[in-house]
Amino acid sequence: MSWYLAVLKNYAGFSGRARRKEYWMFTLFTTIVAMVLLGIGAAGAAADVPALFALVAVYYVATIIPSLAVTVRRLHDTGRSGGWFFIAFVPMIGGVWLFVLTLLDSQAEANEYGPNPKFAGMAPGQVPVAGYAG
Incomplete structure (x- = not known):
């Protein structure tokens, strides 16, 4: 849940980098919320199909900018520009x-979009342990 809230707090932040975990936890939580809203809509509007999808549509419209932003930051983490979204x-x-x-691993070193967030808590010159998944 903290990964989801972190993305929402950085609502329209298209600069910087986003780890795989941040991206995929946001995507997972967004999917779960959409499924719950769809279930609530199905229970409350058994015969009214437009109302069934209204909750999910409103949710997706509300989260489209954070979704785009975290996708662009995820691409930055792999060393690609946000234009690769297209x-x-x-x-x-x-x-x-x-x-x-979005599945590719981060660039281990700092790139033009910033330092690797996976190793942000490490001391300068400290070498990460082999196989560290963060």
Whole structure:
């Protein structure tokens, strides 16, 4: 839940880097909330289909900017510009390509978007333990 709230607090922050954990925890929590809202809508509006999806639509509209921001920061963490987000609009393979890009590991060293957030608490010159997943 703290990862989700951290993304919402950085509502429109498109600069910097986002770890895989931050991105995927936000995505997981967003999906869970949408499913719960869909369930509430289904229970309250058995015959009214537009009302069924209204709660989920309002939620997705409210979280579209934080979702875009965390995706751009995730791409920054892999060393790519946020413009790579638009690869998702390529038919058939674009969404898969963006999915793979969000799965890639962070650049271990600092890049043009900032230092690696995975190692932010380490002392300068300290070497991370091999296989450290953070």
